[in-house]
Amino acid sequence: MSVSETPVDNGVNVEALLGAREALSTAPEAAKFNWRATCEWVNGTHSHSEVQGFFGLGEEQKHKTTFKFDADHPEIFASEDHGATPVEIVLVGLASCLTAGVAAIAQHRGIQLRSVKATIEGGMDIQGILGMDSDVRNGFDGIHVRYDIDADATPDEIKALVAQSQKRSAVFDIITNPTNVTVDVN
Amino acid sequence: MGADRKATAVVIGAGHAGLAMSRCLADRAVDHVVLERGEVANSWRTERWDSLRLLTPNWQSRLPGFGYDGDDPDGFRSVPEVVSFIDAYAEAISAPVETNTKVTSVSADGGGYRVATDRGDWIGKTLVIASGACNLAHIPKVAESLPSGIVSLTPTQYRNPDQLADGGVLVVGASATGIQLAAEIHRSGRPVTVSVGEHVRAPRVYRGKDIQWWMDKAGVQDERYDEVDDIARARKVPSIQLVGTPERSTLDLNTLRAMGIQLRGRLAGIREETALFSGSLRNQCALADLKMNRLLDTIDDWADESGLYGDVAPPHRFDPTEVDDSPPLMMNLAKENIKTVLWATGFRPDYSWLDLPVLDRKGRLNHDGGVITQAPGAYVMGLQFLRRRKSALIDGAGADANDLADHLVAYFKKGDAGKADDVSSHRGDAAVR
Numbered sequence: 001m002s003v004s005e006t007p008v009d010n011g012v013n014v015e016a017l018l019g020a021r022e023a024l025s026t027a028p029e030a031a032k033f034n035w036r037a038t039c040e041w042v043n044g045t046h047s048h049s050e051v052q053g054f055f056g057l058g059e060e061q062k063h064k065t066t067f068k069f070d071a072d073h074p075e076i077f078a079s080e081d082h083g084a085t086p087v088e089i090v091l092v093g094l095a096s097c098l099t100a101g102v103a104a105i106a107q108h109r110g111i112q113l114r115s116v117k118a119t120i121e122g123g124m125d126i127q128g129i130l131g132m133d134s135d136v137r138n139g140f141d142g143i144h145v146r147y148d149i150d151a152d153a154t155p156d157e158i159k160a161l162v163a164q165s166q167k168r169s170a171v172f173d174i175i176t177n178p179t180n181v182t183v184d185v186n
Numbered sequence: 187m188g189a190d191r192k193a194t195a196v197v198i199g200a201g202h203a204g205l206a207m208s209r210c211l212a213d214r215a216v217d218h219v220v221l222e223r224g225e226v227a228n229s230w231r232t233e234r235w236d237s238l239r240l241l242t243p244n245w246q247s248r249l250p251g252f253g254y255d256g257d258d259p260d261g262f263r264s265v266p267e268v269v270s271f272i273d274a275y276a277e278a279i280s281a282p283v284e285t286n287t288k289v290t291s292v293s294a295d296g297g298g299y300r301v302a303t304d305r306g307d308w309i310g311k312t313l314v315i316a317s318g319a320c321n322l323a324h325i326p327k328v329a330e331s332l333p334s335g336i337v338s339l340t341p342t343q344y345r346n347p348d349q350l351a352d353g354g355v356l357v358v359g360a361s362a363t364g365i366q367l368a369a370e371i372h373r374s375g376r377p378v379t380v381s382v383g384e385h386v387r388a389p390r391v392y393r394g395k396d397i398q399w400w401m402d403k404a405g406v407q408d409e410r411y412d413e414v415d416d417i418a419r420a421r422k423v424p425s426i427q428l429v430g431t432p433e434r435s436t437l438d439l440n441t442l443r444a445m446g447i448q449l450r451g452r453l454a455g456i457r458e459e460t461a462l463f464s465g466s467l468r469n470q471c472a473l474a475d476l477k478m479n480r481l482l483d484t485i486d487d488w489a490d491e492s493g494l495y496g497d498v499a500p501p502h503r504f505d506p507t508e509v510d511d512s513p514p515l516m517m518n519l520a521k522e523n524i525k526t527v528l529w530a531t532g533f534r535p536d537y538s539w540l541d542l543p544v545l546d547r548k549g550r551l552n553h554d555g556g557v558i559t560q561a562p563g564a565y566v567m568g569l570q571f572l573r574r575r576k577s578a579l580i581d582g583a584g585a586d587a588n589d590l591a592d593h594l595v596a597y598f599k600k601g602d603a604g605k606a607d608d609v610s611s612h613r614g615d616a617a618v619r
Contacts, residue, residue, distance in 0.1 A: 028547070142512055160476045166469040167384075176465035177454040 101165030196310030204316030262430025353525035364530030
């Protein structure tokens with residue numbers, strides 16, 4: 001573990017996170033969160049999603065502002081390209097989750113980060129979504145994330161940050177493990 | 187049932203931990219009894235597979251006033267040899283063991299504890315629970331979805347491959363138990379797939395010395411529960427992937443893979459007849475490789491500081507764990523002819539007889555380095571990282587028993603839980619008498 005002369009500051013309040021973990025260990029009910037989004041069709045493959053409220057710590061919570069996401073498909077799909085494709089948004093979700101984890105774990109381990117950059121790609125054979133070949137799955141056939149990290153740490157310490165981040169990542173778990181999905185129509 | 191019998195200390199369990207405590211109590215002239223549901227070393231006699239050998243070398247089974255004096259210090263005891271060793275210890279220390287005495291409940295009684303057995307009740311001023319950390323094989327919830335027709339087996343039920351149906355075997359878990367049984371079953375001609383979750387990798391021999399020798403000498407095994415960052419996590423770390431063989435060979439995932447055993451991710455679910463594996467295998471292996479290299483760094487640093495250079499082979503690193511480019515995420519159990527699933531998914535202690543408010547919401551015993559603070563005068567022995575990293579090893583029982591026997595004596599002498607608590611905050615190993 002690196003010991004810097006100046007206090008490590010990655011902008012993560014680890015004490016608050018550890019305090020929350022301690023508090024939740026005696027009140028596990030408060031740890032139950034519910035995350036939400038709404039999505040409205042605009043036109044064609046273009047949709048508009050918003051994220052604002054969520055539930056956690058036993059009560060309704062709100063983001064400071066409403067966050068908005070437009071999703072669409074590129075013109076080669078005969079779409080108007082008003083936003084990223086939903087699968088790209090999934091990649092964004094994974095990369096940002098892992099990156100947040102890297103920062104938090106680095107803070108906890110006393111490692112000062114200078115830059116962290118993830119490049120993420122997912123391969124996909126679109127014969128699946130086009131219904132052309134039932135042996136081809138709809139989703140990614142694999143996802144590859146590459147990190148470039150500049151930090152006060154040895155290469156193995158940096159690898160350990162990235163490995164631990166995967167171990168604790170919600171989106172990594174969501175993508176690597178099956179999840180029951182229920183879709184109802186009102 | 188007759189009248190209640192009384193003792194200053196009632197020790198439950200005559201395995202190595204209970205006997206080490208018995209010896210330490212005798213040294214302190216504390217009258218006590220050791221209650222044993224079967225014979226001495228009962229779980230070694232009844233709950234172990236045939237080929238098992240201890241994961242620690244013979245020299246390392248050091249108990250208070252007892253140790254190995256044979257001519258194979260670097261060998262690994264078979265199960266019958268472990269039984270004889272523990273038997274011999276009970277005899278050597280003249281432990282007051284009541285065999286074939288099954289504890290049916292333990293409850294608070296006045297200032298002490300009523301220990302009900304199938305052969306009458308004992309009242310102890312103090313209580314030592316040394317009934318083992320591995321009484322029950324843990325089976326994950328996903329087992330409920332196993333299709334009928336596939337046999338579900340635990341390591342406590344498993345004896346040897348002959349008891350298995352012909353056909354494929356899915357071993358769930360890749361710690362010491364899982365990898366040992368996977369290798370043995372695969373050699374019997376049954377194709378084996380191993381589902382790999384979090385695991386701890388280490389070589390059997392490093393720089394010419396046993397890994398346990400290094401961990402012992404470098405002080406890794408002596409690391410204390412009140413010195414580690416996160417003791418809750420440290421107590422959950424899976425057992426190191428090790429096997430004790432005369433060849434002192436390393437058994438890790440690369441070995442299994444070279445044998446032709448299929449490696450898959452953690453078992454994430456079973457849908458109808460298809461097992462679903464996590465896509466996290468690569469990271470699980472990366473975590474284990476990094477953790478192993480940190481241990482080897484610690485060992486190398488210690489070797490340098492101690493001036494061992496020249497007496498041991500030079501430092502080196504092992505090949506990273508090889509993982510297929512795209513390990514399959516699904517396995518149709520019927521099509522792959524899987525006949526048996528072996529759940530090598532860990533063990534838990536059994537506290538079903540313990541009527542004391544000392545368990546947490548997950549059924550784990552609350553304790554502070556073996557001192558059960560919610561039940562003054564009650565202690566536990568032999569659990570993972572109880573007071574030291576080695577606490578669950580035979581070799582770890584002595585130091586823990588000494589510490590806890592000191593605490594126990596201070597407790598009943600003062601007859602005052604508050605003062606006894608002061609003793610628990612004493613961090614050194616020195617006697618507190």
